[in-house]
Amino acid sequence: MIRYVAMRLGIAVLQLMALAVVVFFLIRLMPADPVARLVGLNASADAYAQSERALGLDKSVGEQFIAFLGFGEGRGLLQGDLGRSWVTGEPVAAELMRSLPITVEVVSLALFVSLLIAIPVGLIGAARPNGLVDRGAFMWGLFAGAQPDYWWGLLFILIFAFTLGIAPAPLGRMDPLIIPPDPITGLVLIDSLVQGRLDIFVSALHYLALPVLTMVFTVSGAIVKMIRQNTARALNSDYVLYARACGLSERATARYALRAALTPTVTLIGIFFGILLSAAVTVERVFSLNGVGQYSVRAILDFDYPAIQGAVLAVAMVALLVYLLMDIAHAALDPRIRE
Amino acid sequence: MTPDNAPLLEANQLRVVFGQDAQATAVLDNFNLSINPGEIAGLVGEPGSGKSTAAFALLGLVRNGAHFEAGRVHYQGRDLLNLPAAELRQIRGNRIAIIAQNTRSSLHPLLDVGTQIGNVYRAHTETGKKQAERRAIELLASVGINDPQRRLTAFPHELSTGMAQRVVIAMALAADPELLVADEPTSGLDVTIQAQLLDNLWDSARASGSAVLLITQDLGIIANYCDRVFVMHEGTVVEQQAVNPFFSAPQHPYSQRILALQRREAVEDEAAAHPDRIAPPPSQALLDVRELRKTFPIKHSQAVVQAVDRVSFDVRRGESFGLVGESGSGKTTVGRTVLRLETPTEGEMSFDGLALHSLPEAELRRLRRRLQIVFQDPMDSMDPRWTVRQVIGEPLRLCDELSESARDQRVIELLEAVGLASSILSEYPKEMSAGQQQRIAIARAMVTHPDFVVLDEPTSALTPETTMDILVLLQRLQQEYSVSYLFISHDLTTVRFLCHRVAVMYLGQIVEMGTKTQVFDAPKHPYARALLAAHLYPDVSNRRVDRERTETLRGEVPSPVDLPNGCYLYGRCPNQKQRCRNEVQQWSVLDDGRGVRCWRVVEGEI
Known part of the structure; x- marks a missing residue:
């Protein structure tokens, strides 16, 4: 029984990992511009670029993914950190x-x-x-x-x-x-x-x-x-x-x-x-x-x-x-x- | 109190109806039956004649959706249909017990066996759980279950059919009933297990003096175990008789018909057994199988299922070679392996001088036209969207280069050979009777004029009448086309009718092989003897219960994954010695030419 539960928990972790990967890439396929949504359409190019940098969206998708998983400098999924909300700034x-x-x-x-x-x-x-x-x-x-x-x-x-x-x-x-x-x-x-x-x-x-x-x-x-x-x-x-x-x-x-x-x-x-x-x-x-x-x-x-x-x-x-x-x-x- | 000569249970003009008003159909109508104390009565009838409904009705029970419309059921003067529920419960399972037909589904799937037997015992006695458990162990042991203590915690899905049947019998016997209603207690079981169970039932009924109503479709069971017989047809009892007068002179036309049908095989069989009816086979071997082994791997496990173990035999030109055995004996695997439908694990097979076991795929395909097979269920091996022409013509299309008209001509030739009219060429087999379908399957196997055909239980899905016709047809085709048969069957009468030589298989091994007369009239190997003795003929002159039963096997067939070390029959054999336990049995040929796998036979001890 214990073995069964351990196996199921292991599978659940794998499922969550796979889901995390899929969600990460799916939302980046949306034809959306989150930076513009934050700074407004009339923002200056400077403000736009600054905001983009702050969100980490200036980096390539691959680099963003590494950071999301927690292999980069900061904390990420592997450390149990889901990041901060871009809107409220809270974890x-x-x-x-x-x-x-x-x-x-x-x-x-x-x-x-x-x-x-x-x-x-x-x-x-x-x-x-x-x-x-x-x-x-x-x-x-x-x-x-x-x-x-x-x-x-x-x-x-x-x-x-x-x-x-x-x-x-x-x-x-x-x-x-x-x-x-x-x-x-x-x-x-x-x-x-x-x-x-x-x-x-x-x-x-x-x-x-x-x-x-x-x-x-x-x-x-x-x-x-x-x-x-x-x-x-x-x-x-x-x-x-x-x-x-x-x-x-x-x-x-x-x-x-x-x-x-x-x-x-x-x-x-x-x-x-x-x-x-x-x-x-x-x-x-x-x-x-x-x-x-x-x-x-x-x-x-x-x-x-x-x-x-x-x-x-x-x-x-x-x-x-x-x-x-x-x-x-x-x-x-x-x-x-x-x- | 009732007088001593009064019947124990009596059903009068019983009428049981399913459904309401316009859709109502009577399953039992004017059903009369009475059972005397201590007698073993039989109730025989076809499927759908209302036997199971009658079994429950004798306890005053009907399925949901049905109701009693008229009649009475009296048990020792008490009217079961009008008894208060509490009193009725004290009779059911206690004074009258039933062995239900669908034993596995009659057991609760989520409760272990010990609990279920214990619940029945405790419903009729003032006992605690501990005592009920002890009684359950006792009962399981009495119905021949090994290691009953351990089986108590088994769940129904973990039991084999035979084991589930025993558990239900144990439940029925829990409170020592005065009357046991046994509704097809052995349906779906192999004959040796069937004989074990029925012997057991008969012995314990005789020992305790309780009465039994044995419900069955098999007149062989009636003849061998019952004192009296009731014949049931379309919801009513059409004849009741003591067994002796019944089997010598059945009165009702329906009784005469079923008796003639079930006897016919036996009668025809006598005639066929006459040696000069079939020409003796020439002795040139067409197929020669040496030390064949076939194992199947088990998923997620190192263990293997040993389906065929060191099997050697040959089939000669124009001969019918019979392979008999019970389910799980490996006979079907042998049939499939000699056609290379399965790849042999070990061993050699030669066909007409060709090394069949190692023949390359392309050559094998060319050989296919000479090697054919007929399956048990004809429709399982035919495309339901194909016409008769397409089905029979298919092997020709694959194997021979014939023009369309030549092909058609050949198909018609075969149709006529199997006794069908050429007018059905464009019809679909699925619309035909089972017998006609099997004829089409045979025509398909024969259309390429093969040298060798495997017949894998070709008659076991057919009625007795059709079975006979098909066997006669196969015999005729063999002479016309001089083809060799490997005939696989668990039905001894069919093998006896058709085959020249016979091999008996048990747990993947051939345990005895010889001519039909040798094997059928004087079997040597303990398993072959038990198998033949377990076959119940509708014949009251040599009842199984009247003779000394020295051939009976004990216990269950071991799993082919975990086989015994020595003789595979060790633990079940009535002739076993200490030496059998660890000594692997070798194949030996006796002076009279038959082969056996038993040292005691070789040394002349049995």
Whole structure:
């Protein structure tokens, strides 16, 4: 097992390296002039040249690449340095440490709530096919999945924040008047609890309610469908029939079916984590959350090369880590893939 | 209490329906069956006749989507269809147990074997986990699993089919049932393993006095193991009889038909066994194979699979040479290697004086027209978009330079030779019956007038009726075209019908080789003896359970990756001695001309 994890981590590092190389060259293929974007189109040739030198864009692409990797004089990727943002001048790593936790928090919470709803609904749907719950979930999946998430987000703001007034306005991840807790993990929900600040915790939950609802609403229809399918297959399987024929109790038979139906869910978590990460880009925009989605959009529009590279690598790292964890969990649950 | 002569289980006018309303189809209709305490009854029927549905219905169970529409199932006077769930559970798996047909899919894929057997035991007894585990070990040992302690933690996907079957049997026996419903407990198993399992089942049922309902399609199993037989056809029992009167005079037309079909091979076989029906083969060797070895590497490993091990034989002109063996014996690899479809790892093969094992690619291609093959599944070896003309004409196009009309003429000649009308030339084989497809495959193999044809299980995908026709056809073609056959099969009756000489293979080696009469009528090697004895004929006069079973093998076939040091049969053989353990068995030719690979046979001990 340890060997397997070590091997997977090694592969993940290689994947990240390859990704870093691809991103580095791809953004330099864009027909963009980041210097002009910084100094303005009316800047003097002197100012332009000075800025170009400051950004290191006067050097050849090869030299830039060597510097990016950290083989040059300064620090680079190999030393764990993602450089400084060309727009804010701050270290990209520090900025990502602020934005990435927000996204991870929203996405994890949304996935957790989705499963909390989807597992029972899927199980009931499979146990009573064409029953009320089954048909309801089917309609909901069609209905919710047919509209883009940002549209649902806007609609929820209109209903819950402005009409009903039970949700806060979309102004970020907590009440703007609250001073955020000292970052320990960067995840506000955890940091506030660790520091005993229940008021922050409640406010953060309150503010996260609508973005999480938006994601849950759009994504859980699909999860319900998959869980329902897995469960139906298990319920109709030979081993459940045989367990019944062997006189096992209803509880024991149900446990047989559940075990087989829910094990593949682990794989679903990995897949939907990826889907939600990309959904975060628009949802964060609607709810003014400064997550990594927003950060990437800003960096791309500004031609902020170090920020783009950093954001891509950070998101990829999170996704690879989640996949690895889910693969380990799956192997622990399913002996067939433990080879 | 019920009187002593009352049946143990009784199904009356049972009707089971799949689906609802308009789409509803009855799988069981007016199904009647009764089993007496301690008897071994057989239920025989074709696939799709509703046997498996009946098996579960006898426990008051149906699959999802089906329901009981009418009838009763009574177990010792209790109505299983109207019993409270808790009471029903105390009967299922406890008083009446079932061995499901699809054993592997009947085991939970994510739970280990010990847990699953233990769960069944604990459902019917007040015991803890430890005791259940001990019982599981006991049960696994009783169904003949080696090292049961270690097998407890095995998962179903790690088991061979035979092993999975044993595990399910162990589960069914967990609570010492009074009635065991065994739904094709040996389907998909090789005959020696099948005999081991059925012997085991029969012995333990007789020892404990429990009743068994053995469900099968094979009248050989019924004849050899059952006291009484129920014949099932289209969801209903059409005949019930004690086995003796049934096999001598079946009443229902359907019973008569299936018995005639399954017997026909045996009858024809008797006739064919008569030595003067086929001319004795001339003794000139066409193909000569010496010490052939073929190994396959295993990915990411130094180990190799030894598929063929020191195999030597020759096939003479105009002769049919039979290669019999169970799955994994290496017979198919031999067939492919002698055609150089696989490259031999070691050994020599000569064909008509040419060194076949080292023949260069270009010369080999020229030789192809003289070496042909017929596969088990004809459609697997034909392009579905090709017409009959294209399929049969292809070897001619590749091997001979003939004009189109000459080619057509040859194709028609062959079509007629295999008994098909030339009017089907432009039709597609995929639309034809399996028997016709196999005839087309045979025509294709024969169209270049080859000297040597490998027949790799050409009849195992066919019905008994068609099998017979194909064998007769092959025999006729051999005489017409004076071609030699290497006939590969696990089906002893077909080999017996067609072949002049026979070699028996086990784990890549030929263990015995001789004339058909030598091998079939008086086999010497313990494996050959077990293989022949395990073949179940639909004949009640010489039941396997009535005779002393001295030829039976034990345990499982070892893996061809990790072979025993000495004799490959060591550990399974009923005649083994200490010397067999480490002594590699050498090929020896006996005085009567047959060869064996067993020192005890050579020294006259067995």
